[in-house]
Amino acid sequence: MASLKDKRILLVVGGGIAAYKALDLIRRLRERGAKVTPVMTRGAAEFVTPLSIGALSASKVYSDLFDREDEHDVGHIRLARDHELILVAPATAHLMARLAGGLVDDLASAVMLAAKAPILMAPAMNPAMWAHAATRRNHECLIADGVRFVGPGAGEMAEAGEAGVGRLAEPLEIVAAVEEVLAPNAPKPLAGRCFVVTSGPTHEPIDPVRYIANRSSGQQGHAIAQALAEAGGEVVLVSGPVVIPDPQGVRTVKVETARQMLKAVEEALPADGAIFVAAVADWRVATEGASKTKKGADGPPRLELVENPDILATIGHGEKRPKLVVGFAAETNDLLANAQAKLMRKGADAILANDVSLEGGVMGGPRNTVHLVSESGVEDWPTMAKADVARRLVDWIVARMGASGA
Template structure:
C-alpha cells in the first residue's frame, strides 16, 4: 500500500450513528496509507462502537471527555483542534451538523469543531427524512458557506427496515480518497487520461406514461466512474435515468433512450478508454403513442411493434473512432462465460465483465456483484464484493492497461 498520507495527522470525530461501525474500517484504511489517526468519540458513538476497538485500530488514545482533568489543564480541546492537519467527521450526524452550524458546544467533539483552525471534512450519515429535512438543508448550506467540505452521503438501504434513499455514509475508501484529494497526495495514475463510462438503464417510451427498461440501478456504473475519477481521470459519465446523485469531480450527461445515449457517447469521443456498463434496452417501440394507450372494453390487448435499438458497445467497438481500450459488461442468466466470450469477439471489446443476474446469482440493482473478467488471455474470477470494490479493482486494472499500452 502506497503511503499517500505519510506524516499526515488526522483527527477523526466519530459521531453517534449506526454508520459508526464503518469508522473502524476507515481508521484501518487511513493508517494503511501512513496517516496518524487520533480519535474523538461522542458519548452516543460509544453506544455503537467501543473505545477499546477504536483505540486498538488507531493505536492512539481515544478522547471523549471535555472535562477530563488531565487533558484540560492545558485547554486540551484547543490543542486537539490545532495540532492536526485535518478534522474528519465520520459519521457526521444531523446533530453534529446542526450544532456546528449554530456554534453550539456541549461536548469535546463540538468544542474541537468550533475551535478548529484546520480544514474540516464531514461524511454525513442519517435517515433520508433527516437528510432531506429543511433544517438539515439549511445547516448544510451554512456549513458549506463556512468552508466545511463534504463527502457523500450516498443513496441506498438504511439500517431501518424498508427505508432507502440519500443518507448512507460514504464508503471508507471513498472517504479516504477525499482525504487524499484534500492533501493532493493520492495516487493519480490516470491523470491526463480521458475516459467514458455509461451507466444505468435506458427508458424506451411506449406512450407518455409507459416505457421499456432493464432492472439497473446504475450503482455499478456510477461507482466505476467515481473510482476512475479518483485515480485522476477526466471522466465523462453518460447516465440513463437513475435515482443516484451525480458523482463528484466528473462530468455527467443525462439521457433517457438508447439512441440518445449513443449520441452522447459519440460526442464524448475521442478518449483513452470507454467502459460500457449501462444496461441498454435492446428494443424500442417502433411507433411511440402520442397519448396514453387505454384499456379496451372488449378486452382486446393492444399490439406493440418493436424496433431494434443501436448496439452501443458494438458500434463503438468497431468504429474508426474506437478508443484504445474498450470494456463492456455482460449481464447473463445462463451460460455466463460462453456468452461473455462470444460478446467479447462480436462486439470488438478488449474485456468483458460478466455477471450472473439469474435468480441464483442475484438480481440487478443489488449492492454487491460477482464478476468474471473475460479477455482474450482467459478468464479472471473475482470474489463477491461490494460494487464500490469492484469499481476500485476495475479502475486499477484500467490504469495498468493504459499504462502498458491498451490492446487493439
C-alpha cells in the same frame, strides 16, 4: 492504494442515522494507509457501537470530555493538535451550529474548536434541515472560517417518502476529499487520459406511462467512473435513470433511452478509453403510444418490438473507437462462453462477465462477482464490493495502458 500512508486523521462521528457509514469510511481510510482516531458523540453511540468503531479503526474510541484518565493532560487539546485533519462525518446540523457559534459542551466540539489542523465536514441531515435558513447561515459561516465540505448528496432519505439534498457523501467521495486536503500531489496514473463510462438502465417508453427497463441500479458504473476520476482520468459518465448521487469530479450526462445513450457516447468521443457498464434494453416498441394504452375487450395489446442500437459494438467497431474498450456481460447462464463470444463479436479489448441471476443479488446489490475476459484469458475475481471491483478494474486499465502505450 497507500495514498494516505501514515496520515493522522481524527474522525468525529456525529449522531445521525448515517453514522453507520463511518464503519466503511474508516475501512477505506485505513486501506490507504491512514491512521484513524475516532471521537464519538453521545448521539453517534445510539446508532453505531464504540466497539465496532474501535475494532475497525484499531484505535481507542474517545467520547467523554471529562474522562479522568484522558483529561489529566488536557486530552482534548492533545487530540486536536496531534492530527493532520479533523474529519467530521456525519456532520449533523447540531455539530455545524456548535462550531459556527463557538460552543463547547462535549469532546467533539472541544476538539473542533481547539484544532489547528484543517477541518473537513461531511454533512448529513433531512433535506428540510439542510435547506433551513439557520443551517444555510452556519454553512456559509463555516466556509468563511476555512472549514471545507464534501456533500451532502441528493437521494432517498432514511425516513420513508423523504428525498432531496441531505444524504451523507459516499465513503469513497469523502476519501477523495480527504486526499485533496492531505495528499494533493499523490500520483495520478491516469492524468491526461479521457474516458467515457455508461451506467444504469435505459427506459424505453411504451406510452407516456409505461416503459421497458431492467433492474440495474447504476452502482457499478458509477463506482467505475469515480475510481477513474480518483486515478486522475477526465471522465464523462453517460447515465440512464438512477436514484444514486452523481460521482464527484465527473461530468455526468443523463439520458433515458438507448438511442439517447449512444448519441451521448458518440458526442463524448474521442477518448482514450470507454467502459460500457450500462444495462441497455435490447428492444423498444416500434411505435410509442401518444396516450396511455387502455385495457380493452380484446385483451392485452400486442407490442411490436424492434432492436435498439448495440452501443458496445457500434463503438467497438467504429471509426472513433477508443484505444481501450471494455464491456460488461450480464448473464444468467453460460457466463464465460457468452462473455468470450461477446469479446470477439463486439470489438472489445475486455469483457467483465457477471452472473445477474436473481438469487445472486447483483442487480441493485452492493457486491459483485466478476470474471475479466480478454485475449489473454480469464481472470476470476473474488466477490467484493462494487467500489472494490471498480478500483481493481482501474488498476488493470493502468497496467494495460502502460504496457500498450495506449
